[in-house]
């Protein structure tokens with residue numbers, strides 16, 4: 001049976017650090033409130049010259065180098081992003097050209113913070129069907145560009161980063177074991193950006209009404225997020241004959257430390273088997289799981305044979321899980 005296996009991982013975050021102390025000067029908030037309610041201490045913010053593809057390319061280059069591949073080896077590129085450089089062309093197309101992946105088709109997948117699992121799962125399908133041997137999956141965001149820095153409910157959370165993995169076909173007993181993707185559009189108004197699309201094309205009026213910024217009912221998102229994280233993690237484990245005790249490392253979407261802790265507790269995963277870096281990056285949307293994976297590997301938290309569970313949840317709502325043997 002052909003499986004998709006990760007053979008290279010890369011990550012990139014902009015240099016500029018925005019601390020909680022910086023935010024205290026911008027909105028009515030405090031370091032204490034942010035740390036207590038979210039676990040976030042600082043996050044990275046792109047400068048005016050950096051767009052999502054710039055971050056994506058740096059992460060992808062690192063993933064390719066670590067996989068010992070050249071861009072021409074890549075046959076398909078799947079990018080999870082909600083903050084493309086422009087409405088079109090896709091970030092995938094820009095990456096394809098600028099990296100020199102001459103053979104590759106490309107696509108962007110918009111699934112908000114679940115764009116990580118959506119891009120990984122999409123890339124993996126082309127390998128499992130035998131269509132392609134090597135696929136580049138990327139999660140990249142510049143969420144700061146759609147953040148209202150006068151809205152304390154969102155500006156403390158959202159941030160910028162990119163992560164990438166190279167998937168390769170393998171006949172070995174390792175790689176991606178199973179995946180699940182879900183969506184439920186009834187919750188769309190809890191987290192969305194109203195302006196700039198075909199419903200409310202950008203005008204001076206939509207800009208004046210700040211419709212080009214993300215809106216969130218954080219408290220309501222929180223409750224559904226925990227429930228969906230738990231449901232999807234339990235389902236993928238039990239369907240494959242595993243329990244939480246078999247999981248070596250859980251890598252959840254880094255939205256809020258309290259969501260991660262509440263979900264992990266209910267799934268019966270102690271925090272020493274859960275990877276957390278939300279304290280240093282905030283919520284980087286579709287990038288977060290990829291960046292966390294890169295850091296978990298660098299920290300020696302993953303070794304050959306480990307069972308790795310990933311789960312992400314985001315606006316839409318869209319969510320999903322990936323189970324893999326390293």
Ligand code: UT7
Nearest residue numbers: 029030033037113152153156218219221222255256313314
């Ligand atoms: O990436 C996937 C999608 N996104 C998420 O998963 C985010 C999920 N939600 C959250 O992370 C949390 O809901 C937040 C961090 C956004 C908010 O935390 P909360 O504990 O749910 O707070 P809350 O919205 O219930 O607000 C509690 C209080 C309110 O004041 P009152 O009405 O009790 O007087 C807010 O106005 O905290 C106030 N508040 C703040 N205070 C200081 C809200 N934001 C801030 C802030 N600083 N930044």
